[in-house]
Amino acid sequence: MVVLPPVQTRRGPAARRRARTLAALFLAPAFVIMGYVVAYPLLRTFWLSLFHMELTDPDHQAFVGLGNFLTLGRDAAFWQSLTKTVLFTSISVAASFAFGLGFALLAGGLPERFAAVRGLMLVPWVTPAVVVGFLFLYMFDQETGVANLLLLHLHVIPHRLAWLSDATLAPAAVIVANVWSQTPFFVLMFTAGLTAIPAAQREAIRIDGARGWAEFRHLTLPYLRHIMVIASLIAIINNFSSFTVIWTMTQGGPIYATTTLAVHIYRVAFQQFKFGYGAAMGVVWMLVLLVLSVIYIRTLQREALT
Secondary structure, X not given: OOOOOOOOOOOOHHHHHHHHHHHHHHHHXXXXXXXXXXXXXXXXXXXXXXXXXXXXXXXXXEEOOOHHHHHHHOOHHHHXXXXXXXXXXXXXXXXXXXXXXXXXXXXXXXXXXXXXXXXXXXXXXHOXXXXXXXXXXXXXXXXXXXHHHHHHHOOOOOOOOOOOOXXXXXXXXXXXXXXXXXXXXXHHHHHHHHHOOOHHHHHHHHHXXXXXXXXXXXHHHHHHHHHHHHHHHHHHHHHHOXXXXXXXXXXXXXXXXXOOHHHHHHHHHHOOOEHHHHHHHHHHHHHHHHHHHHHHHHHHHHHHHO
């Protein structure tokens, strides 16, 4: 029996135009919704950033061009919040990365009957950020918080500490909550990478005598390298715009101890009602996130080619 290949018909220009028109009609509602939800707020924010617009001073609204952006350059509070954002992001991502890699390696060595443990590791990640904030708000309470009770029991501290009222301790408490919340993300990413390592290669390297650190360096690390880069960039973007956990626990305080850029923008725009100036900070914030996103996309493309 002879099987003939399917007949391939070449579509003419008219058919291709009709196909493109039909595709555009189907995609039009999605583009309209995306334009309203994403494009309009972005354009509106940029437009507001060009005006002096304060709700407490409605009679003196005026077009100032780049005046708000020039003021940002002299605003110590803005640069302080940007610095705290960089520190908060760097420490959170580094700690989450380390804990995530460690837990992933431990979970990968567990027998199958303990597979449920891997699911429990993801609970902090799926917990809403506001719940995480309130949870650690009570955990770091000076009088009844479990953090002080545990540290006192272990004789680590001599007395109860005011974690969320002390300008030197509050950032640490917020970072601990943030690390607890996002560590499972790294666990999930690294676990997926570990399962992709061929069993034959693992067996071969063990036959050659590689164990422990040598196995991790020459086998595990090369397979996780791409995932490490991608997961870290995603976490940096997410942490740079972190707001809920910080606001729930400290509202940026005490004073400005935990005021990151997202919190500072919220304070300026929605507590001081300086919409124009807040919009200018928002534009700078979006540009930073845009740069990080471009780096992430370029990294994805480069990793896909290697």
